[in-house]
Amino acid sequence: MNSISADLSLMIKAAEKASKLLIRDFGEVEKLQVSIKGPSDFVSDADKKAEKIIINELSKSKKGYSILSEESGKITKSDKNNMWIIDPIDGTTNFLHGIPHFAISIALKLNDEIVSGVIFDPIKNEMFYGEKKNGAYFNNRRIRVSKKKKIEYCLFATGGKEEIKTTLNVRKSGSAALDMAYVAAGRYDGYFQKNLHLWDIAAGIILIKESGGKINEINFSKINDIEIKASNNTINEKMLEKLDNF
Numbered sequence: 001m002n003s004i005s006a007d008l009s010l011m012i013k014a015a016e017k018a019s020k021l022l023i024r025d026f027g028e029v030e031k032l033q034v035s036i037k038g039p040s041d042f043v044s045d046a047d048k049k050a051e052k053i054i055i056n057e058l059s060k061s062k063k064g065y066s067i068l069s070e071e072s073g074k075i076t077k078s079d080k081n082n083m084w085i086i087d088p089i090d091g092t093t094n095f096l097h098g099i100p101h102f103a104i105s106i107a108l109k110l111n112d113e114i115v116s117g118v119i120f121d122p123i124k125n126e127m128f129y130g131e132k133k134n135g136a137y138f139n140n141r142r143i144r145v146s147k148k149k150k151i152e153y154c155l156f157a158t159g160g161k162e163e164i165k166t167t168l169n170v171r172k173s174g175s176a177a178l179d180m181a182y183v184a185a186g187r188y189d190g191y192f193q194k195n196l197h198l199w200d201i202a203a204g205i206i207l208i209k210e211s212g213g214k215i216n217e218i219n220f221s222k223i224n225d226i227e228i229k230a231s232n233n234t235i236n237e238k239m240l241e242k243l244d245n246f
Helices: 006-032 040-061 092-096 176-184 198-210 236-242
Strands: 065-069 073-075 079-090 103-110 113-121 126-131 136-138 156-158 170-172 190-196 226-231
Touching: 006 040, 006 079, 006 092, 006 103, 006 113, 006 126, 040 065, 040 079, 040 092, 040 103, 065 198, 079 092, 079 176, 079 198, 103 176, 103 198, 113 176, 113 198, 126 176, 126 198, 136 176, 136 198, 156 176, 176 190, 176 198, 176 226, 190 198, 190 236, 198 226, 226 236
Parallel strands: 065 079, 156 170, 156 190
Antiparallel strands: 065 073, 079 103, 103 113, 113 126, 126 136, 190 226
């Protein structure tokens, strides 16, 4: 493994620990699909349990770091400058329906900047991580955004319930974190979405930056209603033109 900081190492361990629970619970969800009530209560319980594992693991050696998490909200501790941003299951709807496309997302924000991030897809065993000035990696291999120049050959990801009117080639996968990780790894050429929460996209921000991509400025004083437009450098202007009315 490339040389990484103690904080990032801690984040990777926390994601791996929580993933064991999610893999087991995902197996249970598949059995619950046929029940009348469906697995929604079970999934929200899985969310809470995974979050608890992550917070416990991160707090072992960094007791003072503040926390922002989907389930628990904002927890201000003695260190207000450092903040863990956690989404225990990004892609809950997929998880709920037995679709194996979801991820654990953990980021570290220092003041007004994301300095490290982990996005872990437990079912495919795909770990994306990166930190400031140290690059972005997929399963210990350095990753870069795509090099495509012609927008008609590009594949974009988006999400949300809004109807998208665009000539871009677009997919909706149901996980903002994985969409951003895929842009960083060159699988998608770009990603755009509105009405996001900070925990959906925090880890993805550093991955895209460290893999050489381009992303719009994010206002970190907002937790909700965040908009993302990210892509490789070459097609960024063309993508923004196409998204003029987005």
